[in-house]
Amino acid sequence: MSSSVVVVPSAPLLLPEYTGRQDVGADLRARCVDAIRAATDADGTDRVVLVVATDREQRGTRPPLGQRVGRHLAGLAGVGVDGMVVVAWDAPTAECRALGRHLSARPAATLVVVADGSARRGEKAPGHLDERAAAVDESIVSALRAADADALLALDPAVCADLLAQGRAPLQVAASVMAARGGLTCEALDVSDPYGVLYVVARLTPPITAP
Amino acid sequence: MSRGAPLRLGRREFPASARLVMAIVNRTPDSFYDKGRTWAEDAAFDRVRQVVDQGADLVDIGGIKAAPGAEIDAAEEKSRVVGFVDRVRSAYPDLVISVDTWRSEVARAVCEVGADLINDAWGGADPELPSVAAEFGASLVCTHTGGVTPRTRPHRIEYDDVVADARASLLRQAERAVSMGVARDRVIIDPAHDFGKNTWHSLEVTKRLDELTTLGWPVLVSLSNKDFVGEALDLPVGERLTGTLAATALCAWHGAQVYRVHEVVETRQVLDLVSVVAGDLPPARTVRGLA
Numbered sequence: 001m002s003s004s005v006v007v008v009p010s011a012p013l014l015l016p017e018y019t020g021r022q023d024v025g026a027d028l029r030a031r032c033v034d035a036i037r038a039a040t041d042a043d044g045t046d047r048v049v050l051v052v053a054t055d056r057e058q059r060g061t062r063p064p065l066g067q068r069v070g071r072h073l074a075g076l077a078g079v080g081v082d083g084m085v086v087v088a089w090d091a092p093t094a095e096c097r098a099l100g101r102h103l104s105a106r107p108a109a110t111l112v113v114v115a116d117g118s119a120r121r122g123e124k125a126p127g128h129l130d131e132r133a134a135a136v137d138e139s140i141v142s143a144l145r146a147a148d149a150d151a152l153l154a155l156d157p158a159v160c161a162d163l164l165a166q167g168r169a170p171l172q173v174a175a176s177v178m179a180a181r182g183g184l185t186c187e188a189l190d191v192s193d194p195y196g197v198l199y200v201v202a203r204l205t206p207p208i209t210a211p
Numbered sequence: 212m213s214r215g216a217p218l219r220l221g222r223r224e225f226p227a228s229a230r231l232v233m234a235i236v237n238r239t240p241d242s243f244y245d246k247g248r249t250w251a252e253d254a255a256f257d258r259v260r261q262v263v264d265q266g267a268d269l270v271d272i273g274g275i276k277a278a279p280g281a282e283i284d285a286a287e288e289k290s291r292v293v294g295f296v297d298r299v300r301s302a303y304p305d306l307v308i309s310v311d312t313w314r315s316e317v318a319r320a321v322c323e324v325g326a327d328l329i330n331d332a333w334g335g336a337d338p339e340l341p342s343v344a345a346e347f348g349a350s351l352v353c354t355h356t357g358g359v360t361p362r363t364r365p366h367r368i369e370y371d372d373v374v375a376d377a378r379a380s381l382l383r384q385a386e387r388a389v390s391m392g393v394a395r396d397r398v399i400i401d402p403a404h405d406f407g408k409n410t411w412h413s414l415e416v417t418k419r420l421d422e423l424t425t426l427g428w429p430v431l432v433s434l435s436n437k438d439f440v441g442e443a444l445d446l447p448v449g450e451r452l453t454g455t456l457a458a459t460a461l462c463a464w465h466g467a468q469v470y471r472v473h474e475v476v477e478t479r480q481v482l483d484l485v486s487v488v489a490g491d492l493p494p495a496r497t498v499r500g501l502a
Contacts, residue, residue, distance in 0.1 A: 013501040020494040119502070126502055195502035 003108040003181050003206050004039035005174050007144060008032040008073055009199040010052065010066040010114040010166060028199060029073070031190050035203045036077035038188070040110050042205055048074055049083035049109040051170045056089050066114035066170070074112060082109060087169045090161055093153060096169050100176020108181065113174040115167025117141075117198025118160075125196025127164040136163055137198045140171065144202045145186050149179040165198075183207055214421070214466030218429040219396045220269060220307040220350050221327035227429070228491035230463055230482040233269045233309060233471045234262035235435065238291040242276040244436050244448060244473055252295055259299050263306060265475040271330055272296060272321075273311030277406070279362050285316045293320045300325035309352075313361050315339035322347035330471075332403065332433075333361040335384050345392030352399045352431055353384035357407030365407050373412040374419045377402045378426065385428050399469060401431040405439050413439035417458055424466035431469035432462045435478075456481045464489070 012018045013025040014032070040046055052066030062068070064086060074081050083106075087099055103111075117137040120130035136159060143151035152175035160168035178184055183206055190201040215227035225231060238255050240247040249255040259270055274291030275283045283291075292310055299308055309328035310321040313336045318329045322343060329344050331337075334356035344351040355377035357368055370376045381400040388398050402423055404413040416423075417434075424430045434440065440454040441447060456477055459470060463485035472478045486492035 011502055013498060018497055018501050020497040021492070022496040024496055024498055126500070195498055197502045 003110070003184075004043050005111045005113060005178060005184060005202075005204040006035050006039045006048075007113045007115055007167075007171070007174075007200050007202040007204075008035065008070070009116045009197070009201070010069045011116065011197065011199065012065050012069070014069050015065075015072055028192065028201070029076070031201045032073045033076045035188060035190075035201050036073060036079060036112055039112075039203050039205065040077070040079050043110045045110055046078070047080045047082040047109065048112045049085065049103070050074070050081055050112050050114060051085045051087070051103075051173050052114045053087055053089040053166055053170050056164070056166060066166070070112055070114040079110075085170075085173060087173050089166060089169055090157065091169045093155075093157060093172055096172035097153065097176045100173045101180065103173065104177050104180035111174055111177060113167070113170050115170045115174075115200075117163075117165050117167060117193075117200060119164035119166070119197040121193050121198060122196045127196075130163055132159065133163050133198075136160065136165065140165075140167070140198070141189070141191055141200060143175075144200060144204070145189050147178065147184040147186050147204050149175040153179070167200075178204070181206065214424045215468050216427055216429050217396055218350075218399065218468060219394065220309075222305070223307055225468070227466075227468070228486070228489075229468055230486055230491075231268040231469045232266065232475055232478050232482065233271050233431070233469050234258075234265075234267035234475050235471060235473050236262070236270050236272045237276070238272060238274045238295055239276045241280055242273075243278060252298075255295060256298065256302075259303070259306075262475045263303060266479050267475045269307035269309055269328065269469075270299070271309040271311050271328075271471055272299070272326075273330075274317075275312070275362070277332060277362065279364065285314050288312065288314065288317050289320050292317065293324060296321045296326050297324040313337050313340065315343045318343040318349075319346075322349050328352065328399075330431075332356075332401075332406065334358060334380065334403070334406070335387075336361050341388040341391040341393050344388070344397070348394070348397075350397035350399065351388050351393050352401050353381055353388060354401040354403040354406065355380045356403055359407040365405075365409055368407055368409065368412075370412065373408065373415050374402075374422050377416060378423060381423065381428070382426060398428060399431045400426070400428045401433060404432065404434055405437045408439075410439040410442040413437070414443065417461055420462050420465035420467060429468040430462075430466070431471060432459075432467045433471035434458045434462065435470075435472040435474070452477065460485055
């Protein structure tokens with residue numbers, strides 16, 4: 001039974017095509033890869049399903065950044081991508097719930113949710129400071145720490161959009177899956193914001209079942 | 212057409228995309244820019260230490276200023292540079308050491324104590340120079356001077372096409388050096404700004420440097436604080452750094468590979484910026500818009 005949920009950021013600086021001589025994303029990338037590996041090992045699989053958001057400011061024809069980052073991290077972790085759920089970054093919560101229900105109807109798979117918190121956590125943040133960012137980000141972090149699907153589903157899409165929180169919709173898709181699966185606990189949670197964007201690397205796993 | 216060529220200096224190998232800083236170290240009492248600041252051996256040694264710390268890829272040690280002045284014979288030139296090269300070699304076993312000399316007798320003496328590169332700024336005035344480089348496995352800079360006598364200023368020299376003249380002369384010298392036994396990837400060509408050239412000539416060479424960087428040889432440029440920069444901007448020695456760096460950027464864009472300079476830090480920044488724009492070097496660190 002494979003049903004862990006891993007959360008990783010969708011920062012483009014995790015991608016090789018955006019890496020300079022100094023690899024500023026090295027540590028974060030390593031933590032993401034470790035989390036994916038640990039989850040798939042625990043689930044006894046080498047396949048994952050990605051849950052990603054569309055880009056907030058799409059200019060061209062490239063696949064969404066979340067999709068590319070997720071595929072790259074999965075590749076580094078040595079696991080295959082069996083499925084890809086792409087949700088509109090600003091999808092209403094009801095739509096996220098519905099996507100999650102579709103996903104729950106499929107055979108349980110390790111989910112890799114590519115999702116960030118707010119990008120407005122400070123004066124130097126990409127979206128400049130929004131005073132509401134800290135509280136909303138804390139609600140995301142505490143919801144993941146408690147594996148609390150309801151708390152994730154309670155995130156306000158409008159406020160999250162204001163805060164440039166790119167991960168709200170994919171987190172709510174995952175929360176809908178978590179609600180259906182039940183019983184997940186947070187095994188590992190790493191929070192950082194070196195550039196004013198909330199990065200969370202989290203691993204939520206099901207209870208160990210007797211063989 | 213591809214630019215430059217792979218280059219070997221001492222034990223080091225550099226790709227055609229490399230842009231190298233060659234720091235000038237004068238063991239002279241009278242060079243135009245530093246006016247004898249590193250004339251004393253210890254001062255020159257301090258200069259070596261400084262430019263190495265600043266990231267110079269190689270040093271160019273010279274015992275005779277380029278401009279006319281007191282006659283310096285080979286014995287005096289050797290007394291200025293040979294012992295000093297020996298000392299630098301001992302202190303910096305891996306540093307690429309170039310010596311600026313046109314005399315084969317001096318070249319032999321410095322190669323015996325470990326010089327890696329002979330920078331013949333005077334266009335092959337001594338025809339035996341390549342055979343010394345060949346004998347020691349050293350690298351060699353061939354320069355275009357229009358055939359003038361060493362340590363003379365250009366006066367009323369004209370070319371039908373200075374770039375064509377430089378191209379023909381440099382190709383002839385480079386092939387001759389190879390025929391005399393210098394390894395092909397140890398030969399560098401230098402159009403020699405201001406040598407046998409008025410300002411118009413040096414500007415033309417700068418503008419059309421791609422006609423030289425596409426010949427299949429690595430190109431060295433020596434632009435630092437020279438008169439063509441000064442005359443282009445009407446600025447005296449001491450106020451030519453910005454102009455030098457602008458010319459450096461243009462030559463770097465054209466694909467020159469070695470830059471003989473006084474100011475290492477500033478040159479390094481310009482070369483790295485051009486390399487980054489050209490795609491020859493990734494940017495140092497990229498976060499903007501990517502967090």
